[in-house]
Amino acid sequence: MKRLFPWLVVLAFASIPLWLHDPYLLNACITTGIFIIAAMSLNLLLGYTGQLSLGHVAFFGIGAYASALTSLGLDVELIGGFRVVHEPWPVWMGFVLGVVIAGIFGYLVGKLSFRVRGAYFVIVTISFAEVVRLVALNWVELTQGPLALTSIPPFTFGLPGLGYVDLYGKVENFYLVLGVGVICQLVISRLTKSRVGRAMVALKENESLAVSVGIDVTRYLILAAVISAGIAGAAGSLYAHYLRIIDPDVFMFLYTVTMVIMVITGGKGTLAGPIVGGLIFGFIPVIARSFATPELQWILYGALMILIVFVLPQGIVPAIEKWFGVTDDKSATLEPVKP
Numbered sequence: 001m002k003r004l005f006p007w008l009v010v011l012a013f014a015s016i017p018l019w020l021h022d023p024y025l026l027n028a029c030i031t032t033g034i035f036i037i038a039a040m041s042l043n044l045l046l047g048y049t050g051q052l053s054l055g056h057v058a059f060f061g062i063g064a065y066a067s068a069l070t071s072l073g074l075d076v077e078l079i080g081g082f083r084v085v086h087e088p089w090p091v092w093m094g095f096v097l098g099v100v101i102a103g104i105f106g107y108l109v110g111k112l113s114f115r116v117r118g119a120y121f122v123i124v125t126i127s128f129a130e131v132v133r134l135v136a137l138n139w140v141e142l143t144q145g146p147l148a149l150t151s152i153p154p155f156t157f158g159l160p161g162l163g164y165v166d167l168y169g170k171v172e173n174f175y176l177v178l179g180v181g182v183i184c185q186l187v188i189s190r191l192t193k194s195r196v197g198r199a200m201v202a203l204k205e206n207e208s209l210a211v212s213v214g215i216d217v218t219r220y221l222i223l224a225a226v227i228s229a230g231i232a233g234a235a236g237s238l239y240a241h242y243l244r245i246i247d248p249d250v251f252m253f254l255y256t257v258t259m260v261i262m263v264i265t266g267g268k269g270t271l272a273g274p275i276v277g278g279l280i281f282g283f284i285p286v287i288a289r290s291f292a293t294p295e296l297q298w299i300l301y302g303a304l305m306i307l308i309v310f311v312l313p314q315g316i317v318p319a320i321e322k323w324f325g326v327t328d329d330k331s332a333t334l335e336p337v338k339p
Helices: 005-014 023-046 057-072 091-113 119-138 170-192 195-205 207-212 217-243 253-266 273-288 294-311 316-323
Strands: 074-077 083-086 156-159 163-166
Touching (some): 023 057, 023 217, 023 253, 023 273, 057 091, 057 119, 057 253, 091 156, 119 253, 170 195, 170 217, 195 207, 195 217, 207 217, 253 273, 253 294, 253 316, 273 294, 273 316
Antiparallel strands (some): 074 083, 156 163
16 A cells, blocks of 8 residues: 555646646646656755755756757857857757756766865855856856746657647646656655665765765765756756746746755655645645735745744654654665675
8 A cells, every 4th residue: 555655646646637727726736846846856965865955956947948948959159269059959858958967067066065065065056056047147148148048849749740749738737747757756766765875865874884884975975966966957947848938037046945945844855755845835825825915925934834844843744654653764774885
């Protein structure tokens, strides 16, 4: 039953467009789903390796811009008068490149920043996100700067000779986001339950002991950073092709804060935590908008977050597991790891 329950949840989510026909609420479901995927990626770093990245939105934005520019094409002059001209490619190739490029930046940032820990690591990630935002804002020839990239094509699926379907509608995008979310969750689940995942948890619990039994700290932290950045890039690509317009505001620090809130309140280090936290804090603004002023909405948002943190310091999912006697064996076995 425990293995069947996640698939029942997926079926429940899949049924939403069948009975929910309000475009506004469907839009809220899609955008919330995209940020849940981004929060899942952050949870891999924060929850399983213990590394707090406050610049995680950089990978989200990199995935969005890389995917959008791949599908739109570009004509930009680089240093020395060298000009790069790129013809538009299919959107699915933009999605793949968005994931790959975000993962590459995750590797570079991890390689540089995992030499430090604690507050220094946080500062490095924030600085990286700000640098990327400034590049997007000022490299007008490439990104259009504050004017934004517009007319980004939607996802298209089909086979030659059988026709193609453009995912313009909200129902189609809902199922696309749900499908990508399920795949990302499966990847994270398989990773965290493997020997690699146990090594990551060991680093979080006791780094000195993990090193003493042969676990390569930098290797596993960089691996987590690459996968986490790639998943964040996938979320950014979905965001760009759903809204069909992006500007440097996609790098707003508020988006990183939103991901952190979803992970912490839901339960960091649990597979369901970002989903539960994302559903709660993704729909609070939607629900509160119907009866509260904008100022009161933020007060309710902050008050609920503080209440959850004080009453359930480990998060909602760990508290529910404790109440119902459900155990999720996330403990790491500190065994020698071959280099």
